[in-house]
Amino acid sequence: MKSIKKIITRDKISTILFLIIPIVLVVIFVYIAIIWNVVVSLSDWDGLKPSYDFKGFGQYKDLFTNEIFLTSLWNNIQLILIFVPGSLIMGLFLAILLDQKVRKENVFKLIYLLPFTLSFVVTGFLWKWMYNVSRGVLNTLLESIGLGFFSNNWIQDADWAMFWVCVVLIWQYSGYMMLIFLAGIRSIPESHTMAAAVDGASGFQMYYRIIIPQLKASIFTGFVILLVFALKAFDLIFILTGGGPGYATEILPLTMYKEVFRKKHFSYGSAIATILFLLIMVVVIPYLYSTYRREK
Structure with a gap:
């Protein structure tokens, strides 16, 4: 009995020690x-x-x-309005395509998910090269196939720069959203879809009336993940545009970085960081609360 108690005590002590270190950190x-x-x-x-x-x-x-802060805030709002719905729609579209029992499904999963495995720094440099006006892949390709009149200034055009940044983010995140939606689709009981098929539902009606309405949890999860990222995105935009041209793609994290590390305005930069933290908490707390209620 004493040896058993000693083992239990040792296990408790080791468990506590393993927990204390991460908690303290x-x-x-x-x-x-x-x-x-x-x-x-x-x-x-x-x-x-x-x-x-x-x-x-x-x-x-x-x-x-401050005009720069207000511009950055507005740019963050634009980023959310384009990037979040775009990634959700593209991810759902890819998930529906893969749900058609295609051959080599895992190969397509890998292809769609590959952009998400790249670091944002690599993605930034890759698309900066592709968007280059004189030597970029996009303009060179358009000119080589006789569509040179579609050549664009891309991220050098202040009016469209934020849109093209969002295109890059959608390209990188749509595969991740695809996985979330595909898991949600595959978790729907087969009896639901079979009953709809017996009632004569077409493929479009099946997804529109049966499957998509049951993906509320997946949509909400994806929405929160994308929204939090949109609020704290930094590295990709820093590499891709640096916030330019002018302040066309400057968002709050980038403004905070410039204020603290370039201008040495530590208190001002900390105020921006606090605003960002509060905005993220406005998104995360309702999500955690709804998740807790759903599990309960």
């Missing part, structure tokens, strides 16, 4: 970091020398009267 690098960021945003820290003298909400007032 999360507390330090997540929760304390968030609190520290809020403290800095309320201070007068401006420059390389730290200063924690309380300034109040002055930085936040300055944000909403």
Whole structure:
């Protein structure tokens, strides 16, 4: 009995030790970091020398009267409005295609998912080269097949730059959304589709009236994932356009980076980071709550 108790005690101690280390790391690098960021945003820290003298909400007032911040916020909204629905629709379309019992399904899955496996830095450099006006693949290809009049300035056109950035993001994320939707489609009981087929439902009616309405959880999950990414996207846009031309593709994370690491406005940059955090929490908390209720 004593030996059994010793083994149980050792197991408990080892379990506690394994749990303590990640918990401490999360507390330090997540929760304390968030609190520290809020403290800095309320201070007068401006420059390389730290200063924690309380300034109040002055930085936040300055944000909403600053044209660059408002432009970045509007660009983030445009990114969400184009990228999120585009990725959901494209992912659903690819999932429906693969649900047709195609041959070599796994090969097509791999092809569709391959862009998502690339790092955003690699994707940024790849599409920056493709969008190049004079030597890019797209304009060169259009000219070689006699469609040179369709040649475009792509991301160098301030009016269309954000749209072409969203095209790149949709290309990268649609395969991931496909997996989410395909898993949702395959989890629908076969009896539902068989009953609809007996009632004479066509292929379009089957998806429109039976399958897609049962994908609410998959759609919601995909929506939250894409929305959170759209709010904190940085590396791909930083490599692809750097926020240009002008401020046409500058979003909040990029503005925060420039304010902190180029202009050394630490308190101002921290205020932008706090706004970003609050925006993400507005999305994540309802999702976690709905997931908890659904599991309960």
